[in-house]
Amino acid sequence: MATLEDIGVSASINILSAFAFLLAFALLRIQPINDRVYFPKWYICGGRTSPRRSANFVGKLVNLNFWTYLTFLNWMPQALRMSETEIIQHAGLDSAVFLRIYTLGLKIFLPVTVLALVILVPVNVSSGTLFFLRKELVVSDIDKLSISNVSPESTRFFFHIGMEYLFTVWICYMLYKEYHNVALMRLHFLASQHRRVEQFTVVVRNVPHVSGHSISDTVDHFFQTNHPNHYIGNQIALERQRILKDPKSIMPVAFVSFNSRWGAAVCAQTQQSRNPTLWLTNWAPEPRDVYWQNLAIPFVSLSIRKLIVSLTVFALVFFYMIPIAFVQSLANLDGLERVAPFLRPVIELKFIKSFLQGFLPGLALKIFLYILPTVMMILSKIEGYIALSTLERRSSAKYYYFMLVNVFLGSIVTGTAFEQLHSFLHQSPTQIPRTIGVSIPMKATFFITYIMVDGWAGIASEILRLKPLVIFHLKNMFLVKTERDREHAMNPGSVDFPETLPSLQLYFLLGIVYAVVTPILLPFILVFFAFAYFIYRHQVINVYNQRYESGAAFWPHVHSRIIASLLISQLLLMGLLSTKKAANSTPLLIALPILTLTFHKYCKNRFEPAFRKYPLEEAMAKDTMERTTEPNLNIEAYLADAYLHPIFQSFEEEELVDVRVDKNQTHIPSPSESVVSSPSPPQYAYHYEVQPPPHYVHHYHEAEP
């Protein structure tokens, strides 16, 4: 058991490493040679061009202006200067709402921390049950501040129960406000945007095969019959593919265009055919967001795929140790020697042998955890979702289950997840919360350390972008020939939703569960939310370039996982109190989960449709406005080629390059040319009219003498 000093030592180590990362970042980012690693977003949106033009050779690589070294931490206030509206214009709604999760964490936990520290800690400390126990017992200083310090059957538990009620009400209130805001932001975002192709387009899956007719003819016939006033056409893209490839590869799928948002909204939300497994319509994802490989999966195979993937995820969550143990048993030194006998003299050295014996068994586990998000993504792809945004949300959910079972429960209840599953199956439903509840206060120190390592130092390392930095410079040295190559070498990355959302949700879970149990954990959570908010705000503004825009479609998941955390905390508190012989409190607490579930159901009905459907009122209003302002708009021409299979896009791009190469025999391309050619193809029609805020430009000129 860790003492307060242990925590102090761990805190200093982690704070120091976080500062080391920040310092390294601050020094690296002002070197012109790293400019494309730390400010790629500004290159992409055209606010910044190559820094190489205006300096001598050394100045191109290293920052010679020593004044800027003295102000190396000034990125922090700068990261706060952009307003939310500017962020939405600059980086999209997804990023802006992603940042709101951190402010939500701050808003929820700031009052909770203050209340818990002011009220619960004195209540716990003054109980003093544990002071009578000897130091050698499994009691840490942290425990004296926790609920463990209150003697059984004490009436002081009413403080804890009251606080649980207060916190639940407060968290629900904040969640409601936030859901309301995000839903409004989403509707406002969708309404204020310029015309977007996906508003007029519906994706139709499982088009039945009519012999003697092409898919395109069938689609045309069906929609001309059933949506006579609104249908425009389906898309040459698939038609072209039919010509290029053999007939077997025709996909029974089409992107169908309508002449109005109203017509598309109607088609996307209604059932088309008698047989509900044919002519499945849904909103088309935006063109960047389409995952083309999954479009052709037939309906029947979808439910089988889902079954198989669910079973695999279940196995992965509960039995992942089995294959790893197997690999570990193979990857021992004897096995290595047998495979590579020439290594024997090296391995037999005592120092190296002991190092390898300590290192090899852990390697398999580390590799597994490293590739886990990729595995989850592959599983989601097998499930057959057709949009990248959905794929990321689904793998994020899978990863969350893994973290919940193996990080949260796995740290509290000792033994592998498989052993837990076994023991849970053989315990009564009322026993499980007791088993977990009673060990919760004892694990507070572990989770405090976890927060510091993963939440503090880990987040600080995010801003350093060590991997992209190394890869960029390697590419720059060996591969880059033209400015266009340099554009490609630049890897801005994006918010990694499948990994970031689950760990965020884990922090919410830890904060909510420990709020009444061990309040001293809360300040560590608060520091995480504040620090991560800074870092990600900076990254969103300067680095990340989102691959797609889903309009904050992930929010309902964030909301419902926080609700799930509330429910878990209530159950565990019930279990914990029942071991404290405060069983009479159960009737007092039983109302909480029921109320929380009712609140969740209400929110689901009230807000979720805003994330899943497009109201006709909205569609009609936009249609009418557009007809007034642009009476001569040719919507058919606008929609043509919007959804082009990537196979054609790469063709066109190559043709473009060919032409350019022919041209370039005589003149070298200017950077401005290449910059203009880099944004997403014009048919996507994203009219971001934002200019980089003046202080950014200003700062950039500062960095260049």
Next chain:
Amino acid sequence: MATLEDIGVSASINILSAFAFLLAFALLRIQPINDRVYFPKWYICGGRTSPRRSANFVGKLVNLNFWTYLTFLNWMPQALRMSETEIIQHAGLDSAVFLRIYTLGLKIFLPVTVLALVILVPVNVSSGTLFFLRKELVVSDIDKLSISNVSPESTRFFFHIGMEYLFTVWICYMLYKEYHNVALMRLHFLASQHRRVEQFTVVVRNVPHVSGHSISDTVDHFFQTNHPNHYIGNQIALERQRILKDPKSIMPVAFVSFNSRWGAAVCAQTQQSRNPTLWLTNWAPEPRDVYWQNLAIPFVSLSIRKLIVSLTVFALVFFYMIPIAFVQSLANLDGLERVAPFLRPVIELKFIKSFLQGFLPGLALKIFLYILPTVMMILSKIEGYIALSTLERRSSAKYYYFMLVNVFLGSIVTGTAFEQLHSFLHQSPTQIPRTIGVSIPMKATFFITYIMVDGWAGIASEILRLKPLVIFHLKNMFLVKTERDREHAMNPGSVDFPETLPSLQLYFLLGIVYAVVTPILLPFILVFFAFAYFIYRHQVINVYNQRYESGAAFWPHVHSRIIASLLISQLLLMGLLSTKKAANSTPLLIALPILTLTFHKYCKNRFEPAFRKYPLEEAMAKDTMERTTEPNLNIEAYLADAYLHPIFQSFEEEELVDVRVDKNQTHIPSPSESVVSSPSPPQYAYHYEVQPPPHYVHHYHEAEP
């Protein structure tokens, strides 16, 4: 424990009472005086007029043709003569599909019974474990035919596991075929019907209140904006109510009419407003089916109502014994003497005292069970559903939960439901199926008796219609003045879905659970299904008059409850086998529930939309056909006044009666007049063109000399 002879005695008693009921029915039904009790459906659809005209006074009351007494059982073949198509035309799709549940039972259980008796009974009997035990032990003869007779760790259990697989596959196959057929029948029924007002009408709830505008104006404005090409109008009915009543009673609800089925289908299936709790649209129920009292319930209160009702149902299912015990403690003899002292001399008589002491405590329970369906219906009404058909489905679901816990589980596990709940909460999830599974074979004799009492004799009493018979004759004696009064005194009743469906589903559950455990129970189930099929077919043809037509909307519930029975049987078999030390079989059986659930999910996706939505293809096809065949149709006039609040209907009816009374001062109405006035008002436009099949009319003339 009952021996085979006990079962035999019980069977003879029940068979005799069933025959007594049938005999009484056969004699009563050929008396002309009872004609309106046993053939009301034919009076309502106009195929039969009063039998009084063509005989002398005695002949009007009693059947004097003794020949008909000899052929008194000939209703049975007659009940089979009508084809399914004729039944659909005669009594509607609801009734026809209701009868199909019984044939489904026969189709499922006939092969299962044969296989189980031929394979499993010999396997069980030849094991002979129980023959070594002495007769005094708790072993009945039935048990020797059951799985209990197989010794622990026997390899013979592979027969049972194999049979469980075979039965599951067979039942799923039959369920799939039946769901497919019923879905097709529903679509065909909807497509082949004449024009119906509900196809053009959408009910809009939670119309927002705009100050300075009437609800009607707001609705007009909203739908003229958002559905400009399809909207016709909303309905004077509510408008009129506004004029009649004070402004407070205006309901924020409207029936909105469209000029095409397509327009209505679009409006019913899409989200209208930004705020998903306003402008809630859904298909209007048919006018007969509307439950007007619930229309005005606002959205927020709906979720609270649902929560309260769910909690009440939970309490009712698990704690219903508490209030009954309380009432019983009040309703003892002492209490009775205190309330009614004048009864003391009578009560003090020893014979009467012992009778009452045996009778009174049971009375509270009997009254409770008698009013339970009504209570479930009241609870469903509180939940706020707006169609009678939905209300009946919901109360049927509630009643099913009650039966499942208190009849099925309650009979297997001794003790009150509350005690069960308590013990289940303190057992591990794997222990519960064992506890139940191990007592299942022992309760087979009880359920055999239950099937005979409730399923054989109970069903036979249904055909006698004792209550409507008595009430009709009482009314006839004291109240009936005119032929119109006689029409009203006639109470045809209807299929009592809230009570019949749950008990049907209980029989499926019993059959499926006992199929591998105690196969000897199956023939009793088979007899029930066959016998009840006869009885209900007769009732549907001759007696019942459905109050509404939902197009077999209850089928998805029937399907999913049978699936639930399958899952229960699989779990219980796993539990049972694990107590037989055949724990190795668990991995063999674990695949079954997973496959069953997958099958259920597939069926849900494949067929359920046919019961919930109206495909646009279908709507457009009917619209187009109608425009071709009836180009001059004035749809607006057709829809006017279709949805009239009952308050106006009663006004109009009274006016009608007043006029008639004035007219009738001079001439007495002929029966044909009154028959014509009785069908549902003409604006419903149900064009049943069916004529009663000739043999029915023939039979009627036979009965009259």
